[in-house]
Amino acid sequence: MMIKSDGRPSMLEAVTLGLVATGAVSIAVGALSGAIGRGLEVFASPVAVALPLHDAPMPALEDVGVVASAEYTESVVELDSVDAGARWLLLGESALPALATIIVCMSLWWLGYSLIRQRAFRRSMVPVLGTASLGLIAAGMIAPLLGGIARTQVVEQLPDSAADTFWTFLVRFDPSPIGWGIALALVTTAFEVGQRMQRDTEGLV
Incomplete structure (x- = not known):
């Protein structure tokens, strides 16, 4: 980082940091808007729920020579009525x-x-950074579990003839948020060490 003689960042660096901060706020606003939109969809009627399928072959590809096998893995089902607990999940x-x-x-x-x-x-x-790290890890672990429980409750509302097509309980786990959370925890540790060194330096002056 280029630092001026008085210790302040250069104009280019200040502008870059300002753009990064503005971009972060914009992404946060987008995430909030998306969550609100999803909430409106979940509590609307009918509500669309993506349910995982099993043993659902694709007839359109059965006679295609280059395809060994093909099946559907997910179906978006619109239901007129869903339990409130499943909606919250x-x-x-x-x-x-x-x-x-x-x-x-x-x-x-x-x-x-x-x-x-x-x-x-x-x-x-x-x-602040520690809270962000814990938030990423918690979201990566808990959110898929909530989704799996919610879909289980939705499948249980279906008739037996239809419910057999869907997985009774399936959690789609993505470790990426947990990995980012651990990486951010290491950054948090680096800042804690930096604070300690800064206090020691100030004490020597």
């Missing part, structure tokens, strides 16, 4: 990742602002 499946995204984006905004003000190692930075 479906909302949680979407809301938790959105909330984690908002927390991370706000953390990036705070970091960019702190860098512009030359206060990257302020006391609030560690708890």
Whole structure:
């Protein structure tokens, strides 16, 4: 990073940090809007639910020579009535990742602002980044589970003849948010060490 003689970032760096902070806020607003939109869809009637299929072959590809096998893995089913508990679980499946995204984006905004003000190692930075890390890990673990339970409840509302087509309980687990959360936890540790070194340096002056 290019630092001026008075310790302040250059104009180019300040503009770059400002753009990063603005982009983080924009992404957070988009995540919030998406969560609100999903909430309106979940509590509307009818409500569309993506249900995982099993043993659902694709007849259109059965006679295609280059295709060994093909089957449907998901079907979007619109239901006129869904239990309130299942609706809340479906909302949680979407809301938790959105909330984690908002927390991370706000953390990036705070970091960019702190860098512009030359206060990257302020006391609030560690708890802010730590909260973002925990949010990512929690969302990555809990959101898929909520979705799996919600779809189980929806399948249980279907007649037996139709329910046999869908998985009774299936959790689609994506470890990416957990990995990012662990990486952010390491960054948080680096900031904590930086704060300690800064205090030691100030104590020697």
